[in-house]
Amino acid sequence: MRRLLIAGNWKMYKTIPEAFDLVRELKELVKDVNDRDILVCPPFTALYPVFKELEGSNIVLGGQNMYFEEQGAFTGEISPLMLKNAGCSYVILGHSERRHIFGETDELINKKVLSAVNHGLIPILCVGELLEEREAGKTQEVVEKQVREGLKGIDEDAEFVIAYEPVWAIGTGKTATPELAEEVHFFIRQILSDMFGNEKANSVRILYGGSVKPENAAGLLNMENIDGALVGGASLKAESFAKIVKFDMEA
Template sequence: MTRKFFVCGNWKMNGSKKSIGELIQTLNTAKLDPNVEVVCAAPAIYLELTRSELDPKFSVAAQNCYIVPSGGFTGEISPAMIKDCGMDWVILGHSTRRHIFGESNEFIGQKIAHAQENDLGVIVCIGETREEKEKGITDQVIFAQMKAIADNVKDWNKVVLAYEAGWAIGTGNAASPQHVQQIHAKVREWLKNNVSEAVANSVRIIYGGSVRGDTCRELAAQKDIDGFIVGKGSLKPEFVDIVNAKA
């Protein structure tokens, strides 16, 4: 089964009209591997600007959403609004959301269910913190996250799983290709045992945590690494090299 390589630039809370405009120019004119699906996740306030200026061959993602269509939820945006403004994807469960904003597995599950009801693609992040890794509970943490995800997914064709080594995010040092491959293989095995073999074979599992132009090729060569979610590296021209990691 071939899984289309998937690279998401997660801009997080970065950029301005000027810098985003420049980044979009770079992406629109770059020579990119046509076999790669590329998604840019912009801050909510720049979503429409990004969608209108970025070449239609790219998708655009929101970085979060809420669990109901509308109402008295100051500061939140809904999947219906994200769709209404022309986006196809939303990132859910990013380690920022889990560990700075205290989102639980259960809450992230509710977000997944509601985003799917609105036909939004979901890029769902899983992964362990440094503390959890040191305690030796990585598998336990990831499988609990997977259970909350699987309990809420209706359409696996619209899910991309992102394994983010929490301890590698923003450090400049990615997890080793061997570590990432091992975790991705375990996640696939979990899917085979708890969802189905077809889903285990078809769902894309991408890696995040200090992916850089110079280290992405070795990661991309691993058999269960189907792409990347990229923070800092997605704000620079280097992102083009990461998209082209398999070319």
């Protein structure tokens, strides 16, 4: 049985004082949840302060991106070593905003994935198609390339997470229907099975990302191959994120 993972990607929001306020409130709201994993990914400046605030809680910390080198003359970048040092367990890699705004390629993302694993971080590899790719019937082709290229050379014992985020559903208010998302998640699991065998494929958590809100969380998360959510906007308020975390619990 795959353990659910509910991850909050704060993107470029929240100053350090705002981050403190958010996690203090969140910690209290989800303190009784123990059958699923809860992850928050603040901006780099807030990582260590948030880590200190979360110590002893049931919430873990992740980075939103990293470079694949351990250190060096890479102005403006952050290394896996630094993320570990700041208290991170996970790192989001290949988010559609990194791919489309910052021009990250599958090849670069793959280097980051391998580096994360080598430094004891669990990478969350993001994959997903653009609206025009979906309309052209290329969803599977695009997603398969991103999964295969992103995981190229990874040790099959390595722990990693995949997040399917249809780009047309990110921050647009549009959500893939649970059935549509499940179809792609099932397809991703088939690719993983082809790459690593059934046992590994069945153990990998595949999250859905793309306008996940308290109102649609249950429909998505009750699907067989949807093992959690990568939540954007709704993770910026403790109450809405906690509702997603507790989507199937009594209010």
